[in-house]
Amino acid sequence: MLLPAEKELRAVLARFAEVRFRHDLQPTGRSSRELEDISYTLCVMTGTQSVDQALAAADALLEQLRADRRTVTEVPQILAA
Secondary structure (H helix, E strand, O other): OOOOOHHHHHHHHHHHHHHHHHHHHOOOHHHHHHHHHHHHHHHHHHOOOOHHHHHHHHHHHHHHHHHHHHHHHHOOOOOOO
């Protein structure tokens, strides 16, 4: 499975949160379709079949990306003379 870029994943998560919040406050046919669309996108990006699985997978992926960044910054830099 190809991993989504962090920036793209964060953008989809933000869009999901926005749409979900708006739909929960005032559900309409349009908000329902938007929620369905962004939920599908999130599931495809994370290779999962449900929103709960997708959110858990996104959290795990973002944590792994953070850990990878910490590892890279902790590696001593060797300068060539």
